[in-house]
Amino acid sequence: MKKLIYFFLFFCYFFNANAQTASINNADKKYDNYAYADAIKAYENLVKKGVKEERIFQRLGNSYYFIGELEEALNYYQELFNLNENQEAEYMYKYAQCLKSIGSYRKADEVLEKFSQKVPLDKRAVLFLKNKNYLEDIKANSGRFDIADAGVNSKDSDYGSTILDNKLVFTSARDTGVIIKKNFKWTNKAISTLYTVELNPDGSIEKPVLFHKKNLKVNLNQSTPVFTKDGQTMYFTRNNSVDGKRRQNENNITFLKLYKAVLIDNEWKEVKELPFNSDEYSVAHPALSTDGKTLYFASDMPGTLGLSDIFKVSIAADGTFGTPENLGPEINTEGRETFPFISDENELYFASDGRPGLGGLDIYVSKINKEGLFDEVQNVGEPINSMQDDFAFIINSKNRNGFFSSNRVNGQGLDDIYRFTENRRLICEQQLSGTITDQETNEILSNVSLVLFDEAGKSAVETKSDANGNYVFSNVRCGKKYFIKTSKEDYLFKEVSVTLKKATGSTSLQIALEKKPKPIVRAMPVVIKGNSIKPVKVNITIGTDLVKLLNIPMNFFDLGKATIKKESEPKLQKIVDMLKQYPTIKIDIRSHTDSRSSSESNQILSDKRAQSSKSWLEQRGIDGSRLTAKGYGETQLVNNCADGVKCTEKEHQQNRRSEFIITSM
Numbered sequence: 001m002k003k004l005i006y007f008f009l010f011f012c013y014f015f016n017a018n019a020q021t022a023s024i025n026n027a028d029k030k031y032d033n034y035a036y037a038d039a040i041k042a043y044e045n046l047v048k049k050g051v052k053e054e055r056i057f058q059r060l061g062n063s064y065y066f067i068g069e070l071e072e073a074l075n076y077y078q079e080l081f082n083l084n085e086n087q088e089a090e091y092m093y094k095y096a097q098c099l100k101s102i103g104s105y106r107k108a109d110e111v112l113e114k115f116s117q118k119v120p121l122d123k124r125a126v127l128f129l130k131n132k133n134y135l136e137d138i139k140a141n142s143g144r145f146d147i148a149d150a151g152v153n154s155k156d157s158d159y160g161s162t163i164l165d166n167k168l169v170f171t172s173a174r175d176t177g178v179i180i181k182k183n184f185k186w187t188n189k190a191i192s193t194l195y196t197v198e199l200n201p202d203g204s205i206e207k208p209v210l211f212h213k214k215n216l217k218v219n220l221n222q223s224t225p226v227f228t229k230d231g232q233t234m235y236f237t238r239n240n241s242v243d244g245k246r247r248q249n250e251n252n253i254t255f256l257k258l259y260k261a262v263l264i265d266n267e268w269k270e271v272k273e274l275p276f277n278s279d280e281y282s283v284a285h286p287a288l289s290t291d292g293k294t295l296y297f298a299s300d301m302p303g304t305l306g307l308s309d310i311f312k313v314s315i316a317a318d319g320t321f322g323t324p325e326n327l328g329p330e331i332n333t334e335g336r337e338t339f340p341f342i343s344d345e346n347e348l349y350f351a352s353d354g355r356p357g358l359g360g361l362d363i364y365v366s367k368i369n370k371e372g373l374f375d376e377v378q379n380v381g382e383p384i385n386s387m388q389d390d391f392a393f394i395i396n397s398k399n400r401n402g403f404f405s406s407n408r409v410n411g412q413g414l415d416d417i418y419r420f421t422e423n424r425r426l427i428c429e430q431q432l433s434g435t436i437t438d439q440e441t442n443e444i445l446s447n448v449s450l451v452l453f454d455e456a457g458k459s460a461v462e463t464k465s466d467a468n469g470n471y472v473f474s475n476v477r478c479g480k481k482y483f484i485k486t487s488k489e490d491y492l493f494k495e496v497s498v499t500l501k502k503a504t505g506s507t508s509l510q511i512a513l514e515k516k517p518k519p520i521v522r523a524m525p526v527v528i529k530g531n532s533i534k535p536v537k538v539n540i541t542i543g544t545d546l547v548k549l550l551n552i553p554m555n556f557f558d559l560g561k562a563t564i565k566k567e568s569e570p571k572l573q574k575i576v577d578m579l580k581q582y583p584t585i586k587i588d589i590r591s592h593t594d595s596r597s598s599s600e601s602n603q604i605l606s607d608k609r610a611q612s613s614k615s616w617l618e619q620r621g622i623d624g625s626r627l628t629a630k631g632y633g634e635t636q637l638v639n640n641c642a643d644g645v646k647c648t649e650k651e652h653q654q655n656r657r658s659e660f661i662i663t664s665m
Contacts, residue, residue, distance in 0.1 A: 024056070036063040054083055058091060065094050068389045068407050068415075070101035070360055089119045093335070100359030101387045105135060123305070123333040124354050134356030134379075140502055141381030144424040150403055150417040151205045152197050157414040159405035160224035160285070160339070160392045164231060168403070169196045169211055170417055171223035192223050194236070212268050221256075224285045224339070224392070228292050234261045234268060235286040235295065256282040258297060276301075276313065276324050285392075287340040296348075298338040299324070306334040310350055330374045331366065344397035348374065351391035355379070359387035363404065365426065376477065378426060389415075395422065428478035431506040432498065436465045436486070439512040444469035448488045448513070451642040455481050460644020478502050483599070484511065485635075485642050491515055493636040495599065546587065546660040550574045554657035562608035564616055572613075575660055576620045586664035589613045589629040592636055594655040595643050599634055606631025613658060628663070 027042035043060045057080035064073035077095040081087060087095075092115040099108035109132070116125035131137065152158060154174040161170035173192040194211035211225075225236040238259050257277040261268040277283050278301065287296040293315055300308045301324070309332040314322035331337060335354025338361070342348055346368045351361040355377065362385045367375040384390060386408040395402035400422040407415045432452070436445040448465040452473050465471045476482065479502035486494045491513040498509050540549065547554055552575070556568040564572065579585060591610040593602040610629035618624050634642075637655045641647035 024051075027056075027059075031059050031063060036067050039063050052079075052083065054080060054087075057083065058087075061091070061094065061098075065098065068360065070098045070388060074098035074101065089115055089122065092118065093124060097353055097359060100357070103387060123329055124335055127333070127355055131356055137502075138356075138358065138379045138381050138385070141379055141426055142383070144381060144426065145384050145420045145422050147383050147418050147420040149412070150419045152195070152208050153412040153416045155413045157192065158417050159415040161403045161405070161417050162224075162226055162394060163199075163396070164196075164227050166199050167196050168199055168205075169194060169225055169227075170208075170403075171195075172208070173414075192221055194222060194225060222259075226286045226288050228288065232263045234263070235259070235274075235288070236261070237284040237286070255279065256284040258283045258286055275321055282308075285339050287342050289342050290344055290346055295321070296340040296342060297324075298340065305329065305332045306354060307336045308338050310337045310340050310348075327374075331377065336361065339391045339393070341392075341394050342368075343395055349380075349393045349395070351389075351393070358382070358385050360389040360407075361391045363390050363393045376480075380426060384420065428502065428504050429475045430478055430500050430504065432473040432476045432482070432500065432509060433506065434471060434509040434511055435469045436471060437469060437510070437512050439514045442512075445488060445491075445513060448486055448491075449640065451485045451640075451645065452476070453483055453485075453643040455483075460642065462640075462645070476500060478504065483643075484509070485637075486511060486513060487637065487640070488513060495635055540662060540665070542662055542665060544662045546575050546578065546662065547658060550578070554659075555653065556613070556658055557609055560605070562605060562612045564612060569616075572616065573620075576617060576622060579617070579622050579626065582665075584665055585662055586626045587628075588659075588661045588663045589617075589627060590659040590661060591629075591631045592655060592657050592659070593634050594652040595634045595637060595641055595645075596652065603631060603633035603635075606633045609658065613660075 023042065023046055027039055027046065030036075030039035030042055040060065040063045043056050043063070046056060047060070057076045060076040061073045061080060064070070064076065073094070077091065077098055080091065081095060092111055096108040096111040096115065099105075099111065112125075112128050116122075116129050119125055120129075128134075150161075150168070152168065152170060152172075154172060156173040158170060158172045158174070161168055163169070171192045172195045174195075195208040196211040197208040198206040200206070222236055222238040225234050227234050236259055237256050239256060255278070258274045260270075260272050260274060262270045264270070274283070281299060281301045283297055283299045283301065285298045288294070289296070289312075294312050295315055296310060296312045298308050299311055301311070303309075303326050305326070310327045311324045312327060313324045316322070326332065331348070331350065333352065333354025335352060337350055337352045337354065339351045340348060341350070347365050348368055349363060349365050351363055353361050355362070355364060357379055363380050364377050365380055366377045369375060379385060380393070384393065384404055386406060388406060388408045390404060390406045390408070392405040393402065394404070401420070402422070403417055403419050405415055405417050436448045436450075437443060438445060446465055446467050446469055448469075448471070449462065450464065450471050450473075451460055451462050453460040461473055463471055463473060478500050481497060481499045483495055483497050486496075492515070494511065494513055496509065496511055498507065500507050546552075552571045553568070556564045556572065558565060579587070589610050591606040591613065593606050595602075597605075608631070610631045614624070614627050614629040617627060634655070638657075639647070639651055639654055641651050641655060
């Protein structure tokens with residue numbers, strides 16, 4: 001009888017174990033297929049039955065995170081870290097983001113500290129460690145917008161708007177009126193499609209209606225359109241489909257793709273997918289450059305740095321496309337970057353959860369300069385950004401009105417569209433000015449060349465002091481450290497630094513220059529033994545450079561190194577011979593670099609080279625008391641090839657030099 005009972009108990013245990021394994025496998029399949037809403041239900045059923053495994057809490061947290069329900073995600077991440085604090089870095093980062101969603105910034109920063117220790121090279125860690133006072137910076141950028149409900153929202157998800165002919169075109173998952181309703185398995189909510197609404201001059205709006213449903217299939221998930229300036233071409237996001245039918249890859253996963261449509265006889269026709277789409281990754285949320293020649297979009301295609309990156313691709317005059325380019329680490333992180341928008345002032349607005357922010361996706365902006373490079377990325381602040389997901393920002397650069405989307409609390413639906421007016425520009429600029437004088441006499445110095453550049457050696461701007469010795473750098477960004485390099489004939493090169501306040505205004509910086517020391521004119525006849533048949537007799541004075549006197553090439557070192565090249569040693573031997581022939585001569589060895597690389601590293605390199613040259617002479621019998629050595633880095637350039645100035649290799653070569661200056665005879 002006992003054997004029968006034991007067998008029965010074992011059978012029940014075996015059956016339950018198999019059933020549990022099957023339930024976990026079923027939940028995993030839904031999760032792996034991006035069916036997060038269904039995966040949540042399956043995993044939560046397991047949790048209710050008492051199953052507590054790290055992997056289940058990891059995936060529950062991720063599932064809620066990816067559908068934007070951060071507070072629910074927080075519950076499961078907390079359960080996860082209660083089970084085991086030693087989690088992979090990615091869970092630590094998402095945990096911190098979710099803590100921000102309830103305003104727990106101190107705890108979030110503690111988690112981010114641990115995250116940064118675990119993956120110090122991660123861009124998100126670098127950004128956090130570089131700016132631990134990010135909340136203060138966000139506060140300084142806040143209060144610049146008046147926002148309100150856009151008046152088009154439903155109880156479902158409404159987001160991703162754009163303007164076409166004074167109409168707002170937006171994405172909505174509201175009831176389309178069809179009998180058979182289809183759901184988007186990512187969220188298990190109704191699929192989204194495009195709606196439009198008239199924007200009246202008095203600020204009122206009409207009732208939203210479907211946007212051209214005849215050719216834009218309402219049975220497919222489609223969103224985030226953008227239009228060319230003539231209104232004749234539209235790019236938009238849609239489920240991967242063929243002939244109006246959803247298409248899946250071999251793993252039964254349907255990704256997002258970008259499509260193009262043309263307006264013909266007031267109908268959107270010739271709907272075609274773009275050539276860089278794929279069945280294996282998503283391409284979504286298009287934006288156009290101001291000239292319409294570049295298309296920006298979000299994707300997780302190969303080459304992506306994080307979960308999704310922002311890319312750009314050129315559009316040729318014949319409508320063909322170039323090769324997509326990742327915008328790189330200046331914009332993208334290991335997190336999510338998405339929903340790009342280019343303003344008429346050539347600013348890139350985008351959403352990211354990979355940068356220091358208020359929680360979830362925040363909206364950031366970066367100016368695209370004339371060279372196509374990105375200026376500093378800034379958080380646009382509250383009330384545009386919140387503790388939840390904020391994204392899909394668009395702005396009219398003329399009237400400073402616009403729209404953005406958010407799933408913040410107290411909204412009408414899952415995502416809502418908000419309108420705004422910007423009442424104060426984000427750009428904070430100062431005027432940096434001052435007077436150049438002689439350090440000894442206080443005489444005003446005119447026609448002094450000045451070059452301004454930032455810590456990265458970029459954004460170089462040149463100017464000259466006027467007849468009154470005054471200089472001005474206008475429109476300099478606030479809150480940053482800058483360097484000014486000066487040059488004037490008969491004066492030593494000088495570099496000064498200044499950190500500007502984080503407020504619009506002006507900063508004064510006076511600069512005093514030191515005159516170059518005049519050599520003592522006392523001639524001494526010496527005999528130069530060169531390649532000529534007879535030795536040449538010349539007069540030398542204090543200040544004579546033996547390198548020039550002996551016609552020796554100025555550069556004795558390989559690029560970036562401080563060891564004298566073997567091929568340079570026979571030429572330097574001329575200096576040894578001369579110092580031995582005239583034992584009363586003393587020299588100062590001066591090493592210089594060009595402006596490439598940072599000023600700090602250039603100073604270190606030149607110091608090493610000067611000392612290396614001194615040691616080389618000592619090893620060949622020259623008394624060290626006759627030698628002094630100093631590196632000058634890039635502080636004494638012989639031309640205008642400062643940071644940010646385009647120069648030829650030959651011009652840079654002129655600055656990479658060694659000097660052996662006579663100081664005593």
